[in-house]
Amino acid sequence: MKTLKLALCLTVATLMLHSCTKSGKDFDSVFAQFKEFITSFSSGVISTKSDIKVGLAISKKEWAPNQELDKDFFSISPSVKGKVVYKEGNILAFVPAEPLAADTEYRVTLHLSKFIKTPQGLEDFKFRVKTIRQDFMVTVADLQSYSRDWQYLNGILKTSDNMDVATARKIVTAQQGGKKLTIRFNGVAGNSATEFGFVIDSIKREVHDSKIKISWNGKPFDIDREGSEEFTVPGKDNFKVISVEPQPGDNQTLLVNFSDPLRKDQNFAGLVSVENTTGLTYATEGNLLKVFFPEPVNGDYLVEVFQGIESTDGYKTKETW
CATH class of the missing domain: 2.60.40 (Immunoglobulin-like)
Known part of the structure; x- marks a missing residue:
């Protein structure tokens, strides 16, 4: 008899274009001053396999999607080899030739004045990204x-x-x-x-x-x-329960792992008990017994796997888990 936390824990790392001002850092441009030209830009923590992107507010009719442009539109420190590509959605992307270095801050300068006319002082848009460790x-x-x-x-x-x-x-x-x-x-x-x-x-x-x-x-x-x-x-000589765990990413399924394959045609009703839960259904998959809840379950619940479950070789569990 053990208390098992049956909760869906999902961590999602979302990497996206941010439209936010990076204040307090001398290198960064003030985004608000560039809204006539830029709608968004890569910022924060990104994957080492990400492109570095800037969304443009201006339109360049002579550019076609996936067209490779002048690589000197971007300057990046530490230096990175790659190409500049115009992408769907009016996105200007620096595409690295190889993955970026992990856990590294990159200082990026987009030289706007190389492809559009800008007021004095707005020739370059500067921002930083850092790669995941x-x-x-x-x-x-x-x-x-x-x-x-x-x-x-x-x-x-x-x-x-x-x-x-x-x-x-x-x-x-x-x-x-x-x-x-x-x-x-x-x-x-x-x-x-x-x-x-x-x-x-x-x-x-x-x-x-x-x-x-x-x-x-x-x-x-x-x-x-x-x-x-x-x-x-x-x-x-030891047919037993090895572990009882919620299925990863699924708070409606419990996985009971046994040391041996389970006989499929046995009735598991009453042999597995989950506190305050009824209407359980079951399926076997080799050494696994899958226990399905009628509704998603969250929180701490008492789980018992009783003796008497039978293996394909005819052995029965002798202890309650």
């Missing part, structure tokens, strides 16, 4: 079974900014009994994302409980994050 978090998900002898563990790598899958594959390692385990990452070579699913494969299931060590190290990639954790693999 790359970081990551490794979490384990559910243990699944190939057979009584071999299992695999699902996991998730989440990053603060876009990361290419080739780098993600090098960050996480795992071993069992001093032997390196194979890890398979989801994702296509050359693609980048902020979340990667992975599988720690070919985990040998011993007669008694054993452990695997999961390690992560971002330092070779200039990410100040390193650590490890141990995961207990239940022995063949």
Whole structure:
């Protein structure tokens, strides 16, 4: 019997064009003085794979969408190689040739006077952006079974900014009994994302409980994050509940992970109890029991998984979780 927080926690990092004045900094132009020419501009914290954009209030009929323009329209410090492109929505964008450096402030100058006539003192519009400091978090998900002898563990790598899958594959390692385990990452070579699913494969299931060590190290990639954790693999003679967690991003589903695959044709009604909740429905997925609530649930609730749930091999849980 345990109290489990069933709450939907969603963190959204929104990177957008801001129309705000950066006051108090000597470098920045006063945005209000440029409203005749500029509607918006990149500011705040941006991804290392973002373009640097300025929305224009003036129209240049001779420019076509996606047309490459004079790269000298922008000056950026520290120096960045790239090109200037006119985009849909009357946006002038500096497109870096390579990702920007992480956790770095860039000072940007748009030389308005190079393509329009401006009053004296408004030739250049200056602003700053800072890139996200790359970081990551490794979490384990559910243990699944190939057979009584071999299992695999699902996991998730989440990053603060876009990361290419080739780098993600090098960050996480795992071993069992001093032997390196194979890890398979989801994702296509050359693609980048902020979340990667992975599988720690070919985990040998011993007669008694054993452990695997999961390690992560971002330092070779200039990410100040390193650590490890141990995961207990239940022995063949130990059919049990491993974990009970809300499904990430979903406050209407509870995931109960068992050490063995579950028999599908059993009646789970009464074997799982959630405080003040009725009308539960169930589905099995290998070693997972999915418990569905009729309505979204938030707050702290008492969850019990009673003994008597049966595995595909005919074993029953002997303890209440």
